[in-house]
Amino acid sequence: MSGILRVCTAAGCAGCGGSALREQLGAVIAAATTGDPASGLALKGVGCLGPCGEGALLELESASGRRLFGGITPEGVAAVAASLANLSPGTDLGTWAPPAARPIDLEQPFFRLQKRLVLEHCGRIDPESLAEALAAGSYGQLRRVLQENRPEAVIEQVRRSGLRGRGGGGYPTGLKWATVARMPGPEKVVVCNADEGDPGAFMDRSVLEGDPHRLLEGMAIAAWAVGASRGFIYVRAEYPMAIAHLRTAIAQAEDQGLLGAAIAGSAFGFQLELRVGAGAFVCGEETALIHSIEGQRGVPRPRPPYPAEVGVFGLPTLINNVETFASVPPLLAIGAEAYAAIGTTNSGGTKVFSLTGDVRLAGVLEVPMGTPIATIVETMGGGAPDGHAIKAVQTGGPSGGCVPANRLDTPVDYESLQELGSIMGSGGMVVMDDSTSMVDVACFFMAFCREESCGKCIPCRSGTVQLHLLLQKHLAGEADAADLAQLESLCHMVKDTSLCGLGQSAPKPVLSTLRHFRGDYLALLRPEPEATPEPVP
Amino acid sequence: MSVRTLRIDGRDLAVPEGTTLLQAAREAGIAIPTLCHLEGLSPVAACRLCLVEIEGTDKLLPACITPASEGMVVQTATPRLQDIRRTVVELLFTEGNHVCAICVANGHCELQDLAVTTGMDHSRLPYRFPARRVDLSHPFFGLDHNRCILCTRCVRVCDEVEGAHVWDVGWRGEHCRIIAGLDEPWGAVDACTNCGKCVQVCPTGALFHKGDTTAEKHDEPAQLQALVHARHHQQWNP
Amino acid sequence: MSSGTGPSSSATSSRKVRLATVWLAGCSGCHMSFLDLDEWLLELAELAEIVYSPVGSDVKTYPEGVDVCLVEGGVANADNLELLHQVRTRTRVLISFGDCAITANIPGMRNMLHGADPVLRKAYLELADGSGQLPHAPGIVPELLERVLPVHELVPVELYLPGCPPSAARIRAALEPLLQGGWPELSGADLIRFG
Amino acid sequence: MATDHSIVSSREASSQPGSGAFPELEPVLRRQGHRPDGLIEVLNRAQELHGQLTPALLRHVAAALRLPLSRVQGTASFYHLFRFKPPAAHRCVVCTGTACHVKGADALLRALERELAPGGATEAAGAEAIELGTVRCVGTCGGAPLVVVDEQVWNHQTPASVLAGLRGLRR
Structure with a gap:
């Protein structure tokens, strides 16, 4: 018997049976492998597998392909484990049908219409293993750009890719990087805004929990490109698993010389620190975020001066959010032109959304910029359940607005949503049915x-x-x-x-x-x- | 020093580089209302009363921190700005308990004056009547939170001029209040030097001398400015 | 938001203006200030007929067809509220007269206790000498409202005359144009200052 | 100063700041280099260790980072997660994020407030041991409406199911 069992252990699934499932399946496999050293059965706890509303989730991968099962409840975990234990050694994992679990069609639009760049490894690798991240290609782009030693070329790539701030503002990322790079002074700072505070938004949590090394690589590339030697990740305290995975990942990367002094044998050094928030949505605002990193009340101040000029400790500071940094390694891997070609003229690349509310299939998904909202909420999400019709889709959280049902043909890009009086925001998408006031x-x-x-x-x-x-x-x-x-x-x-x-x-x-x-x-x-x-x- | 020429309310002005719009306007005799701003203390741009319109941008900018730039065309008193200022004053009146008739600062209160200049003869927004406290623990001074508008002048003067940092803003949002020490009674905070600067700069009757009764408090911001000037330039005007 | 402007025309000289004054929850200081109009009161009597007033008339019921009414005081109890609604339906120009009517002012300070019951308990039990007792006389003592409210939070108001009390000069500045068929423009520290 | 002797400075009641008063904070203070910008990290750790931020703790942190007391208190009180009271035996946090709101978190919260309030139906059963709170989205919206009880997420709750669960905790 061989194959890989992936249990989603992200916060959503962990709370509804995922943790127990991983534990009990682990025990079964441990017992099986002591009796059968040749067993090629591997169990992985992975980050978000996508359809969070269907949790707990279990993915089986064998020679005959991948299959996904959902709806596993804490009560059903024991039955799944028992069934695995009872499989005869010769059974193909591809024929096993776990009890108390609902098969989820991986060919349905929710999966088929996605374009996963940021989430490429999310749900595939064990987020607590640097070896798996490296095997999947992480830090390859960092090594490459350090070798090529042309920081301005990296900024130019980012500029040409059309990548814009994924935190909601949509400011051109390349332009921001160039501004900070141009600032004089020996010391600069790079900050990742991981204070994902919009209620109903959990895209960044999925990245932090599911593939933290992707973020670290993106930040290191940015630091090198703009000439920064210090960095902070400001993460909200409400995400304990994300904090734990980040701490592990930073320690691992420092251990392997991928963070800290003389990265990958180069002269480039980057000290990265984690700052845990203490419950303040306003700290998502960049000047408030700076104050909070400095250990002060998280109150904003007027801009200008912008953080690029006067940021953390008064130093020139580059602030991007999780998804923006995490977009950089894949962007460099496929090339600026290919990345820009994915999205629309004014909004290049892909965007991760968290889909919740009155929708059949809730979860995290990544689509090309410019995908119509209807495609996301109706085709991929399956529309409103229980015979209701969609009334509106809320985007952008407390800073955004509601897109009415008759405008769902609107493509998701910065300008189109703004025209409707909403904003792209960080990617929270809450569907509201016709019973909503x-x-x-x-x-x-x-x-x-x-x-x-x-x-x-x-x-x-x-x-x-x-x-x-x-x-x-x-x-x-x-x-x-x-x-x-x-x-x-x-x-x-x-x-x-x-x-x-x-x-x-x-x-x-x-x-x-x-x-x-x-x-x-x-x-x-x-x-x-x-x-x-x-x-x- | 280079010069910037600009136009405020139709008047052409030339000011040294680095001059704020507020300074430029005041020197030209154009009144822009302010509340959190006080010459001699760092600006915070929090009260939004000094917002002005600038040609070429939709954004309203605070005159107290916006430097005059070449060719700027500024409007300081359009009907839109006047309505905004009245609303700001209404928001301040309704979030506290401002009973002018029995206030120590009656007749010498910047908030009361602003109600007049903005034409606020009543509040279009409902009064909220929050339950707030009065701190009379200090031997010489009192703090009535009912009258506090959170301009933070006291916080800044104590930190920037006296150097004691007795005060800070505690809590958040509508629950914000000025705190002494670890949110203790003022009289229990050892850091206080009894200098009274906070009382002197308070625009309302929130901070007051204990002996004063209704309408007896007078604020004297000029004293602070003289002090700051003397310290920076080593020049005294006795 | 735009501030309300009242009806543009007032009574014509063909007949006297029907003027009323009403005293809700206030100290009557505004009415004292009204009496401070001294000799101008004689002129007022030429132009206006006082049809209802605690200081100028014995009429017990608020009449119909009032042209101008000065309302002093906040709205604190059931009687205040009932009278105010009568005033509103029977009056053309309602003037919020003094800080209590406009802001609830001193009577409104009880609102910081949030509710009528805590106020009664504080006044009649906690602060009582000896054995206190809550007042209870239905039909005689009007029930307190939960909160004392400014007049304009309950009914539309045409004109505001702030001050604690508004000075006689301020009252005259408001009334004189009304009696002459015009509309007063009140601004500046002399005419609209609180306190 | 304190010439008004009716005021008892809380300093007298607390331990003197300085090294040794809270040795368990030394590692985090050292890690932050005793720099003022480490304030929130230090407060987070202090609360983790002590369950709340007491005046003695705050004085110690202020002294260790060379900060005025009001700066430390002002900062600590700004953030929702810092607390100045001892925690109850159990903590029930109702998520009031968008998805939970759409699915009825409001009614859930109101019912729990009623039940757990002094005089509420469950007070006699020891409700003082349960602290009720709210959080704006824990980011696991699939289980809406949900509550977090003692760090455990309870998905798809009703007032009755939460109360039943809480009663189970007390036994």
């Missing part, structure tokens, strides 16, 4: 921003509270037309006057639902009060 959704996000406002500037600190109160008044059926007008004008005021991106975008979920679902608001208004007496003639 969009006023409730807007109120939910406003409550979030109210809670996460840092409190420095008055429009955000106090404006989000007033907006939240107004939305609650609407939901309670106590608002009138004047309240609706006030809601709208206060939204614009907070958007136009807040100090940082959190406050400036906090009204977006309201403005976008007002634009596309005004009827939801109007339906909640109470009738106009009696008019005041007419002026006496």
